[in-house]
Amino acid sequence: MSNKSFYINQPDFILPGNTTVSILKEKDALGFHRSLEEYQPTPLIPLPDLAQQLGVGMVYVKDESKRFGLNAFKGLGASFAIHQIIQENPQVEVFCTATDGNHGKAVAWAAKKFGKKSVVFVPSDTTLNRIKAIEKEGATVIQLNKNYDDTCAHAEEASKLNNWELVQDTAWEGYETIPALIMAGYLTHFREMENEVHTLGLPEVDVVFLQVGVGSWAGAAAFYYMQRYGSQSPLLVTVEPEGSSGLLDSFKKQERTIPENPAHTIMAGLSCGIPSISGWSLLKNAVSIAVSIPDERATEAMRLLYHPKGKDQRVISGESGAAGFAGLLAILQDSRFEPVKKHLRLGPQSRILVFNTEGDTDQERFKRIIS
Ligand SMILES: Cc1ncc(COP(=O)(O)O)c(C=O)c1O
Structure with a gap:
């Protein structure tokens, strides 16, 4: 089922047999990253008060603004x-x-x-x-x-x-190896969470929100969840700006395509063209829901994360960084997404994972948005 802003997919959770998947299976980026002097696992922050306000069980934010002092996961x-x-x-x-x-x-x-x-x-x-x-x-x-x-x-x-x-960081026919190595690098933060989930005794999650530019990062996530959980994977939701929704449009067409209605978006990191061939090969088999959201959802999400509820911790999140969480807000609050909310069975029992993929990477704009 689909409308202008979403597509409901029926994933088969089958890992494709391609170069990218072989590289993702073979490489151990976490071992390499641990050898770097700047390395520290990024925090996984629970936001129970925000979750209660939104009517869901828990929201966890993996905060990549703390990665290597670079203010983003890249x-x-x-x-x-x-x-x-x-x-x-x-x-x-x-x-x-x-x-x-x-x-x-x-x-x-x-x-x-x-x-x-x-x-x-x-x-x-x-x-x-x-x-x-x-x-x-x-x-x-x-x-x-x-x-x-x-x-x-x-x-x-x-x-x-x-x-x-x-x-x-995007793949096309004949250029797949280096993008796959980049995707292998992204797997580190999923592996970190395995340890964190166990050491903190936190529960596993039900729904994971993934913001998409070319889809390499979300593709790495798709690989991770399919390989680890198969058809028991948490439900994966991709989020794109309305002005750059190449993945959503690809789902609707059932083939890789450029965004149909390209327009300027403040979510600069997600403002891309055709999805990565490797990202698409994984996402089409793993994603349950693809949505697109307007810029105002991203700014609302940034403000909610910056001005925490109750005892929750503050999260500094940039326009693209907040997009996954913005997708959750849109689905919970905008009646156009009602079929999606139902499909994801979002409610008081839902444990949700979002990624803050960047902090205040454009500080001037960040200050204007949160004030
Ligand atoms: C902050 C941020 N989040 C998410 C993404 C999406 O990653 P990808 O282009 O691999 O989909 C990007 C890409 O540049 C980004 O900068």
Whole structure:
């Protein structure tokens, strides 16, 4: 069932047999990340008072704003992929990528860490603050008068011409290995939660909200839950901005497609084009619900997380970081999502996991939104 803002899928929970899945099965990124001096598991924060106000059993937030001092989760993927590339080919001198923010910062940080250079291309709508944040990590940043997909194509061309190593966080036919290494890096925070869930004696969760740009991160989550739980997986819900809903549109068409009604969104990290081929191969088999939300839901979610209820802890969450939680708000509060709420059986017994995938990565805008 679908309408403009959601699609209800019937996942079969079958892991596809492709290069990406082989790499995800084989690689141990957690072991690598633990060897880094900056490494610390990020916190898993329960918000019982907020959950009570929303009429659900519990909301847990895995807070990736605390990752490696980078204010976003993306360092997990870039560091692992760059490490693996250098192991294979220590001669690589320059890493290149296209990004709308956090991935570029992560590539710059990881390249610098291994004594290498980086060149980062950004699309026309990337804000100056985000560009400065990437430059601060030592990258040469070049803004193009192009959208995200065309910026990716440009980065690929430039890498071929200049003999740079392209570290792109989205996959297309013939370019799957490096995106899979990035996805393998993302698995670290799911593995961390296994330990945390056990050591804190916390219960497992029923519904997991995953915000989607190109779908590499959510694809890694899909792999994790399918491999670990099979058909007993928690229900997975993907969340995209209304102005960039390539995954939702792909579900509706039942094939990978560019967003049908692209429009500007403040959720910069989620403002992408066609979903990753590897992300799509996993998500279509694992996701129960795909939704798209307006920007106002993201700002509402940021404010709710910043101004906690009762004894709950404050969470600093940026526009894309809050998008998963914003999806939960939309489903609970907007009657258009009634069939989705029913399908997910959201109620006082539901234990919900969301990820704060970035903190205040654009601090000026963050201050305006939460005040
Ligand atoms: C903060 C944040 N959250 C989520 C995502 C989505 O990740 P993906 O593009 O792999 O779907 C991004 C992507 O850049 C991001 O920056």
